[in-house]
């Protein structure tokens with residue numbers, strides 16, 4: 001079946017994160033984001049795509065700081081409250097009953113109960129006609145001990161990180177399960193004998 005090119009998200013599962021920011025006036029904001037990815041392993045930058053009319057984008061522009069919270073699938077209702085188009089003067093932590101978690105290196109708080117917290121500083125914004133690409137550097141990263149092994153790897157069964165697959169008229173929420181195949185990074189390199 002051929003699909004229209006703009007239905008890329010119908011065929012590409014995405015992570016769902018909550019980005020927390022604070023406005024210059026001190027109002028806390030949280031918004032779900034699917035268009036976000038680390039830029040190449042093992043560097044420390046991430047990139048997210050934002051429509052131009054987003055309080056999140058305004059706050060990042062104003063303060064240069066944001067936190068990427070990785071929610072477990074159990075937080076999906078809070079995620080969808082944050083997806084509503086609240087005016088900038090509304091505290092979305094209060095609306096979604098999110099518990100703030102003091103950050104270590106940036107002013108915006110993280111969200112308690114998340115699987116992990118990436119505290120980020122704005123590096124560069126690439127502004128296009130309809131959207132902006134925001135490149136941020138992760139300057140402090142923590143994973144919730146509840147959802148990680150002693151080595152700092154995610155315990156997928158416990159964490160169930162929220163993901164999404166878009167349909168024509170809906171978002172289907174999901175989480176990854178182990179496919180039973182492990183690959184050491186060294187498997188990517190050809191051994192010369």
Ligand SMILES: Cc1cc2nc3c(=O)[nH]c(=O)nc-3n(C[C@H](O)[C@H](O)[C@H](O)COP(=O)(O)O)c2cc1C
Pocket residue numbers: 016029030031032033034035036049050051053054055056057079080082083084085086164171
């Ligand atoms: C699962 C999900 C993923 C989303 N991903 C994005 C995204 O990648 N970029 C974007 O600009 N908006 C995205 N949105 C829409 C924003 O979260 C939504 O418009 C929100 O109200 C923006 O809040 P803000 O104005 O407080 O920043 C997403 C919404 C949902 C529900």
